[in-house]
Amino acid sequence: MVEGFGGTYGLIVLLATVTYALRIGGDLVLSRFKRLHPRVEAGLEAVPAAVLITLVIPPALTGSPAEAAAIAVAVIASLRLPPVSVLVLGMAVLIAGRAAGF
Amino acid sequence: MTTAAATTSAFTPRQEFIDGAREVLPIAIVPVIFGLAFGAASIKAGLDVAQTLFASATIFAGASQFVFIELHGQAISAWWVVLAVFAVNFRHILYSASLGRKMAAFSALKKYTAFFFMTDPTIGTAERRADTVGLRPAFYFGYNLFIYALWLVATAAGAWSGRLIEEPARFGLDFVLPVYFTVMVMGFRDRPNWLPVVLAAGITSTILFHLVGPPWHISLGAGAGIAAAVIIAKTPATREVDDG
Known part of the structure; x- marks a missing residue:
């Protein structure tokens, strides 16, 4: 058992508090500034793509070729197809690739 | 937009x-x-x-x-x-x-x-x-x-x-x-500098994933992408030069 913080419930409350503090932290810091430097603005505009791509590339490259192929197909399909079709197509490539033993 | x-x-x-x-x-x-x-x-x-x-x-x-x-x-x-x-x-x-x-x-x-x-x-x-x-x-x-x-x-x-x-x-x-x-x-x-941001974050996070391991490859990798955007960003001064 983990030691400290009043047992399991105490620890869960602490973890929930830490997580919520992180969820509001960026906004609390930035909302203190009335105007942001254009470079800061540019950095913030980059946040969604910058974070989400880190949840894609490492798992795609550490898995089998099926994972990498699924991501590659999804990237190309996104240029033309709506999101749901891309998701279905990418998953189809992955499942087919894994079934084929890649 | x-x-x-x-x-x-x-x-x-x-x-x-x-x-x-x-x-x-x-x-x-x-x-x-x-x-x-x-x-x-x-x-x-x-x-x-x-x-x-x-x-x-x-x-x-x-x-x-x-x-x-x-x-x-x-x-x-x-x-x-x-x-x-x-x-x-x-x-x-x-x-x-x-x-x-x-x-x-x-x-x-x-x-x-x-x-x-x-x-x-x-x-x-x-x-x-x-x-x-x-x-x-x-x-x-x-x-x-x-x-x-x-x-x-x-x-x-x-x-x-x-x-x-x-x-x-x-x-x-x-x-x-x-x-x-x-x-x-x-x-x-369509966002500005999307490609350099994605490349910087994707490559950095992959390297860190192997060197450091999870979970810091996420925040640090994203940091590299954000840094790329900050460095490339057009400030008012550079924008004037472009427009002129």
Whole structure:
């Protein structure tokens, strides 16, 4: 058992508090500034793509070729197809690739 | 792009809420699968059903909850658990910094309630919404409350049945989110300097994943992408030169 913080419930409350503090932290810091430097603005505009791509590339490259192929197909399909079709197509490539033993 | 927000306020809150919930449908299976897995794994790690549900209801961050139950059974100081959860959830600081600026339509109460429900899929969906028709509270809560409800119900079901899902990999369920995030990343390709940002973050996170290991490859990799945007950004001075 983990030691400290009043047992399991105490620890869960602490973890929930830490997580919520992180969820509001960026906004609390930035909302203190009335105007942001254009470079800061540019950095913030980059946040969604910058974070989400880190949840894609490492798992795609550490898995089998099926994972990498699924991501590659999804990237190309996104240029033309709506999101749901891309998701279905990418998953189809992955499942087919894994079934084929890649 | 953002000026479109003002022209499309014809949406009723009810319609916005439904739109938000509908956006979840393509990935609705994901919180269900992970919730079932978390519920079962949590019971196995020695928590009871009430503690398991309490964790899902208050922390509401899947990966860090798995870290918590993984460490729970070990005779270590609780500070290590706190540190691990801090590291896994650190990226949320970046999310709220970015998304907070798009929440002009939110009251303070709604905004700080909204942040509680913010997850990885949220940031992609909400930022995209802000880019297109503007982000309003009803849409945001429609999307996130649906995911939250699925997460809690699945946690309960997993805890009560106590059975781990056998081989989620067989149906590719372990890889739905990376494909979904790919779609989201591609959705931002109209933003300035998108390609250098994605390349810098993707390459850096992959290198760090192998050198340092998870979870810091996420925040540090993203930091590299953000740094690329900051460096390349056109400041007013450079913009004048361009226009002239």
